[in-house]
Amino acid sequence: GKDGYRHYMEKELHEHPLVIGQTLQRMVDPATRRVSLPDLPFNLASVPRAVITACGSAFYAGMVGRYWLEELARLPVDIDVASEMRYRDPPLTPGSLGLLISQSGETADTLAALRGLREKAIHILSVLNVEHSTMARESDTVLGTVAGPEISVASTKAFTAQLTVLACLSIATARARGKLDSLREEELVGALLDLPSRAADVFKQGDAIRTMARVVAEARDVLYLGRGSLFPVAMEGALKLKEISYIHAEAYAAGEMKHGPISLIDRSVPIVATAPSTPLFDKTLSNLQEAKARGGRLLVFTDTRGAERVGAIAEHMVVLPSVHDFVAPILQTIPVQILAYEVAVLKGTDVDQPRNLAKSVTVE
Ligand code: F6R
Numbered sequence: 001g002k003d004g005y006r007h008y009m010e011k012e013l014h015e016h017p018l019v020i021g022q023t024l025q026r027m028v029d030p031a032t033r034r035v036s037l038p039d040l041p042f043n044l045a046s047v048p049r050a051v052i053t054a055c056g057s058a059f060y061a062g063m064v065g066r067y068w069l070e071e072l073a074r075l076p077v078d079i080d081v082a083s084e085m086r087y088r089d090p091p092l093t094p095g096s097l098g099l100l101i102s103q104s105g106e107t108a109d110t111l112a113a114l115r116g117l118r119e120k121a122i123h124i125l126s127v128l129n130v131e132h133s134t135m136a137r138e139s140d141t142v143l144g145t146v147a148g149p150e151i152s153v154a155s156t157k158a159f160t161a162q163l164t165v166l167a168c169l170s171i172a173t174a175r176a177r178g179k180l181d182s183l184r185e186e187e188l189v190g191a192l193l194d195l196p197s198r199a200a201d202v203f204k205q206g207d208a209i210r211t212m213a214r215v216v217a218e219a220r221d222v223l224y225l226g227r228g229s230l231f232p233v234a235m236e237g238a239l240k241l242k243e244i245s246y247i248h249a250e251a252y253a254a255g256e257m258k259h260g261p262i263s264l265i266d267r268s269v270p271i272v273a274t275a276p277s278t279p280l281f282d283k284t285l286s287n288l289q290e291a292k293a294r295g296g297r298l299l300v301f302t303d304t305r306g307a308e309r310v311g312a313i314a315e316h317m318v319v320l321p322s323v324h325d326f327v328a329p330i331l332q333t334i335p336v337q338i339l340a341y342e343v344a345v346l347k348g349t350d351v352d353q354p355r356n357l358a359k360s361v362t363v364e
Pocket of ligand 1: 055056102104106107110153154239240359360361
């Protein structure tokens with residue numbers, strides 16, 4: 001049941017802290033602050049590149065994974081949505097790593113992409129929530145997200161669990177490739193271990209998020225902006241809003257705004273920014289100032305350190321706990337999903353069963 005929540009989606013949003021913690025328990029030793037993955041049938045140190053593919057939210061999780069694998073592990077990464085990957089014929093070195101991400105493990109395009117990669121002698125490592133799924137059977141290795149059943153059609157907790165697994169995989173890959181000393185590993189694992197309690201703190205911002213939701217609910221179009229590992233979080237926010245509130249939303253890498261979408265900016269198109277105080281914060285802030293100067297209404301998700309700098313340019317701000325840069329995309333996802341939920345509630349849509357959508361897309 002819904003345990004007293006209005007919708008499964010609301011219940012599942014509240015499970016974020018638990019699910020992140022459970023997923024970490026499988027992959028992290030809290031005593032030594034080291035990641036320990038199950039034995040893999042290939043050597044992470046010698047894979048020449050990774051190919052990441054998935055659909056929808058799982059694809060956005062993969063995009064965050066790309067930032068981590070490139071930055072921490074110095075591993076070259078190619079990424080595409082599965083519906084494109086399955087019909088592409090990228091030149092691949094045998095022995096590369098295929099990284100498939102799926103909540104259901106049954107998504108037709110992702111499964112077809114998996115089979116295509118297999119034929120090219122690519123090791124298949126899948127990040128799956130449903131561990132007895134078709135993709136699980138056809139993978140060399142499965143890393144499970146311990147999110148439990150997700151009933152709401154719009155994915156929530158499975159996404160942060162995917163990010164948690166990808167963060168651990170990136171740490172393990174970086175260590176295997178000699179790019180991470182044990183002090184830095186302890187620091188990154190410590191940041192992950194802090195997440196469940198920081199994630200629980202996000203729910204103290206419910207009123208601030210609902211205030212933002214009232215602005216978004218009046219809009220016909222909404223622009224989401226973010227940079228670096230926060231860009232996929234902006235994409236996730238825009239997708240969730242479209243899915244359950246039926247409001248048109250688009251996500252842009254903040255630096256791309258001046259190459260087109262800036263012409264859309266006026267008071268009728270609110271701008272939602274994911275802008276915690278990571279090293280790219282100043283860059284995002286200057287994009288927000290540009291938008292503000294053109295009459296844009298700014299709704300900003302930031303953290304305690306960023307809030308002072310964002311200051312008065314934001315019409316509404318949600319101030320989240322400051323966390324390590326590495327895990328900022330995991331934390332920032334939660335309020336962005338809650339925003340979409342609150343907007344859908346205001347609009348009175350069928351939150352758990354949005355029109356035209358199915359939980360698992362088993363046809364192409
Ligand atoms: C977003 C959503 C979809 C799924 C996509 C992939 O809220 O639910 O975009 O993320 O259909 O599904 P899985 O992860 O089952 O492969």
